[in-house]
Amino acid sequence: MSNINRREFLKILGIGTFMGIGGWSMFEVVGKGEIEAFAEKYKKVPGALQAKRWAMVIDLKKLDQQIINDCTEVCHRIHNVPKILNPKEEIKWIWDEKFKNAFPELKDDYMSSEIKNMHVLVLCNHCENPPCVRVCPTKATFKRKDGIVMMDMHRCIGCRFCMAGCPYGARSFNWRDPKDYIKNENPEFPLRMRGVVEKCTFCYERLDRGLPPACVEASKGAIMYGDITDPNSEIRKILSSNFAIRRKAKLGTKPSVYYLL
Amino acid sequence: MYDGGKIIFGLIIFIALVTLPFTLGIGKEYIKANPKIDTPEIMKLPEAERKCVESKDFMRKEHMKMLIEWRDAVVRDGKTLYVNSQGKTFNMSLQNTCMQCHSNKSKFCDECHNYVKVKPYCWDCHLEPKENIKKEAGL
Numbered sequence: 001m002s003n004i005n006r007r008e009f010l011k012i013l014g015i016g017t018f019m020g021i022g023g024w025s026m027f028e029v030v031g032k033g034e035i036e037a038f039a040e041k042y043k044k045v046p047g048a049l050q051a052k053r054w055a056m057v058i059d060l061k062k063l064d065q066q067i068i069n070d071c072t073e074v075c076h077r078i079h080n081v082p083k084i085l086n087p088k089e090e091i092k093w094i095w096d097e098k099f100k101n102a103f104p105e106l107k108d109d110y111m112s113s114e115i116k117n118m119h120v121l122v123l124c125n126h127c128e129n130p131p132c133v134r135v136c137p138t139k140a141t142f143k144r145k146d147g148i149v150m151m152d153m154h155r156c157i158g159c160r161f162c163m164a165g166c167p168y169g170a171r172s173f174n175w176r177d178p179k180d181y182i183k184n185e186n187p188e189f190p191l192r193m194r195g196v197v198e199k200c201t202f203c204y205e206r207l208d209r210g211l212p213p214a215c216v217e218a219s220k221g222a223i224m225y226g227d228i229t230d231p232n233s234e235i236r237k238i239l240s241s242n243f244a245i246r247r248k249a250k251l252g253t254k255p256s257v258y259y260l261l
Numbered sequence: 262m263y264d265g266g267k268i269i270f271g272l273i274i275f276i277a278l279v280t281l282p283f284t285l286g287i288g289k290e291y292i293k294a295n296p297k298i299d300t301p302e303i304m305k306l307p308e309a310e311r312k313c314v315e316s317k318d319f320m321r322k323e324h325m326k327m328l329i330e331w332r333d334a335v336v337r338d339g340k341t342l343y344v345n346s347q348g349k350t351f352n353m354s355l356q357n358t359c360m361q362c363h364s365n366k367s368k369f370c371d372e373c374h375n376y377v378k379v380k381p382y383c384w385d386c387h388l389e390p391k392e393n394i395k396k397e398a399g400l
Contacts, residue, residue, distance in 0.1 A: 185388055
């Protein structure tokens with residue numbers, strides 16, 4: 001090896017580098033294999049409802065007080081939402097709002113009081129561009145691949161940035177232990193603890209089992225849902241033939257809940 | 262040795278303090294954690310089907326990691342089915358799968374968790390099996 005010259009040294013160095021790169025790609029292949037094994041271990045239910053982006057259309061003409069009460073009741077019952085009467089501490093996933101408050105930018109001095117005080121069913125809009133997700137410091141709230149803005153209660157630290165970020169007031173903070181405010185718990189769904197934020201989850205647990213959201217089921221046809229990216233979906237047909245509005249659309253959050261007037 | 266008496270006296274106190282955890286335990290009964298898996302739900306099953314999602318050994322060592330992976334798969338990816346090493350499929354849910362068989366939380370979960378003094382926060386939100394709550398209220 002004593003008679004090695006500069007040229008040979010560089011050759012060896014080059015081959016060595018090349019082998020090194022090859023070795024690195026080997027690591028990558030092994031890594032991918034592991035990821036695939038992970039994917040095989042966890043599966044979706046075969047009948048699970050899937051979409052590129054879930055959306056909802058609420059027909060205000062078809063809503064009446066009975067339907068609004070039914071939707072609210074069933075949602076809050078199956079999701080173990082505590083019933084706290086103090087409006088400063090109440091928890092709500094879906095609720096009854098007056099038109100003038102749900103759509104403040106449409107309020108007009110000469111609007112009929114009938115429209116001003118019309119009952120509107122409001123819930124989390126599952127925005128395409130959700131400000132709550134942007135501000136969450138722990139990624140406890142995030143957007144699923146199907147557009148649902150979800151909460152991972154395990155990660156929520158209760159900072160309430162998301163509540164400040166949400167322009168729709170769709171999020172509620174658990175000031176108290178909700179256990180004391182639920183009469184009949186749904187044994188299939190968990191509760192929350194004191195100090196976390198909660199909201200509507202588009203019934204992800206029902207979609208993942210192949211069922212429509214509970215409010216859609218209870219609404220007697222007043223609420224429709226579907227994949228808004230699919231031009232043949234029911235809601236796309238409704239939106240193409242009707243005039244629909246979204247809450248505070250000019251803010252650019254791109255809500256997924258549409259209202260028919 | 263300068264101040265020999267003081268040093269030896271100090272050493273004796275030191276050794277007594279260090280061995281205190283052992284000397285205090287002398288004569289006390291050693292209570293070993295003894296988790297029970299003989300719930301009515303499990304005993305109802307035919308002997309060959311009395312199997313958890315994975316082997317007993319794996320569950321004993323890895324259940325906490327497994328539950329965290331389950332949580333991420335369900336909450337983050339919407340994947341609710343778990344395919345175990347035997348190819349059998351299970352619904353991933355602490356409340357609706359694990360506790361359906363292990364309906365004795367106090368004798369199954371708490372037994373070991375109390376023994377090793379860990380306090381998992383599962384039950385802050387997830388509902389305990391009902392019969393267990395009744396028993397506790399009756400005590």
